[in-house]
Amino acid sequence: MIASHELRRRTSIPNPSPQGGGGPHRLCSNFRKLVPKGGAASPSLPRGLGVGVRRTGLRLLLQTFLLSLALAAPASAAKIDGQFRAWLQTDLWPQAAAKGISRKTFNQAFDGVTPNLNLPDLVMPGEKPSTPKVQHQAEFGSPAPYFAEKTLAPVASGGRARAGQYATALAAIEKRTGVPGSIVLAIWGRETGYGAATIRYDAFQVLGTRAFLSGTKRDMYRSELLAALEIVQKGLEPKGAMKSSWAGALGQPQFMPTSFLKHAVDFDGDGRADIWKSAPDIMGSIANYLADYGWVKGRDWGFEVTVPESVSCSLEGPDRGKKISDWAKLGIARVNGKPFPANEAGAEGFLMMPAGRHGPAFIVTPNFYVLKEYNTSDLYALFIGLSADRIAYGDHRFTGAWGAVGGLYRSDIAAMQRTLHKKGYDVGGADGLPGFKTRRSIGEWQEKNGMAATCFPDEKLMKAVR
Ligand SMILES: [Ca+2]
Numbered sequence: 001m002i003a004s005h006e007l008r009r010r011t012s013i014p015n016p017s018p019q020g021g022g023g024p025h026r027l028c029s030n031f032r033k034l035v036p037k038g039g040a041a042s043p044s045l046p047r048g049l050g051v052g053v054r055r056t057g058l059r060l061l062l063q064t065f066l067l068s069l070a071l072a073a074p075a076s077a078a079k080i081d082g083q084f085r086a087w088l089q090t091d092l093w094p095q096a097a098a099k100g101i102s103r104k105t106f107n108q109a110f111d112g113v114t115p116n117l118n119l120p121d122l123v124m125p126g127e128k129p130s131t132p133k134v135q136h137q138a139e140f141g142s143p144a145p146y147f148a149e150k151t152l153a154p155v156a157s158g159g160r161a162r163a164g165q166y167a168t169a170l171a172a173i174e175k176r177t178g179v180p181g182s183i184v185l186a187i188w189g190r191e192t193g194y195g196a197a198t199i200r201y202d203a204f205q206v207l208g209t210r211a212f213l214s215g216t217k218r219d220m221y222r223s224e225l226l227a228a229l230e231i232v233q234k235g236l237e238p239k240g241a242m243k244s245s246w247a248g249a250l251g252q253p254q255f256m257p258t259s260f261l262k263h264a265v266d267f268d269g270d271g272r273a274d275i276w277k278s279a280p281d282i283m284g285s286i287a288n289y290l291a292d293y294g295w296v297k298g299r300d301w302g303f304e305v306t307v308p309e310s311v312s313c314s315l316e317g318p319d320r321g322k323k324i325s326d327w328a329k330l331g332i333a334r335v336n337g338k339p340f341p342a343n344e345a346g347a348e349g350f351l352m353m354p355a356g357r358h359g360p361a362f363i364v365t366p367n368f369y370v371l372k373e374y375n376t377s378d379l380y381a382l383f384i385g386l387s388a389d390r391i392a393y394g395d396h397r398f399t400g401a402w403g404a405v406g407g408l409y410r411s412d413i414a415a416m417q418r419t420l421h422k423k424g425y426d427v428g429g430a431d432g433l434p435g436f437k438t439r440r441s442i443g444e445w446q447e448k449n450g451m452a453a454t455c456f457p458d459e460k461l462m463k464a465v466r
Pocket residue numbers: 265266267268269270271272273274278281
């Protein structure tokens with residue numbers, strides 16, 4: 001998908017990235033988000049480590065909370081409807097017209113559309129943007145459920161079936177973009193279950209609501225909304241295709257509208273980039289997206305490794321790369337006992353430990369960070385890498401076990417981040433998510449204070465950091 005960041009993937013949505021990294025490009029939604037348990041799509045919490053690891057109980061709580069708000073204020077909902085209509089005509093329409101959108105296209109797009117006040121992260125007129133309390137206090141969970149076999153298995157088996165079915169197209173796509181078919185398939189499967197997911201929201205309602213009522217991302221959603229109008233104005237979508245995820249992502253690869261305009265390609269040669277119905281176009285567009293973000297042809301995404309105690313977990317991060325052969329000299333080895341491939345050994349790699357010392361460790365390549373342009377979460381990129389390996393080489397799981405991490409409140413982690421920041425550590429922003437900058441700063445603080453570095457927050461640590 002190219003779209004979201006929490007939603008991010010393919011829209012450059014400035015996301016409070018756990019990485020503190022550059023803009024992902026889309027708001028992405030994934031298959032689980034699109035089709036949550038019970039079959040009804042629902043808003044999900046922000047992504048990051050632990051995002052995507054949603055708890056049913058928490059979601060229920062959130063939904064109940066939102067529902068109670070909606071029920072409590074029917075009158076104000078009607079008032080907001082009126083304000084929305086006025087905003088469409090006096091604010092959005094002039095800009096759309098200047099971009100060549102016709103009155104007819106504009107009116108049809110918003111015919112009968114009212115704001116969806118159940119979307120997360122909205123700020124009502126007259127209110128100040130703030131982090132919702134529910135979200136603010138949300139726990140981040142253990143990464144383990146993110147890699148549940150029931151989630152991984154259909155992506156891998158569906159991918160293997162399509163690797164045969166679309167072998168010719170995938171070979172041509174790899175030749176043109178350098179992106180292996182297994183990676184393309186893993187993303188397609190993860191995003192929409194190879195098209196099986198029901199995409200039920202109206203893109204103009206989602207994007208219109210967010211452009212009108214989002215707190216800090218109004219401008220981004222406004223650009224996406226104008227891009228969605230442009231798609232319709234130019235007749236680039238099949239009739240009735242402007243359905244989206246709750247984040248506004250379109251089609252089987254879940255591209256945000258701006259990403260569709262920039263990165264979607266026609267691969268079956270009929271003259272249209274059809275990310276809704278054409279498998280070659282869907283696969284070609286995913287590959288083209290990654291190629292546009294710098295996929296390095298011929299390199300892997302990464303390798304699960306063992307990291308000896310003598311190597312500090314604080315060496316993690318895309319800005320602390322070393323030649324992979326130099327990592328190997330420090331004692332880092334692949335878990336399968338094989339040496340790193342010759343073409344990788346001489347190239348740059350990065351230590352990646354998403355749960356610090358409490359989970360599997362990886363040496364990743366620059367392509368890992370290209371995957372994060374699709375969705376900024378480390379766990380998402382790992383899910384894609386593992387799924388691609390399963391599609392190509394058969395089912396397996398990570399060797400390292402995820403420890404009992406998680407269960408902490410994001411607000412508590414954010415407080416610890418602020419304390420570390422005051423002490424001069426770079427935590428990449430106090431967002432309550434333990435991204436690599438926070439992880440390695442924890443490790444450095446632990447080492448400075450005579451402790452063994454774990455590079456991950458836990459309750460004892462959060463009390464100790466003062
Ligand atoms: Ca086509």
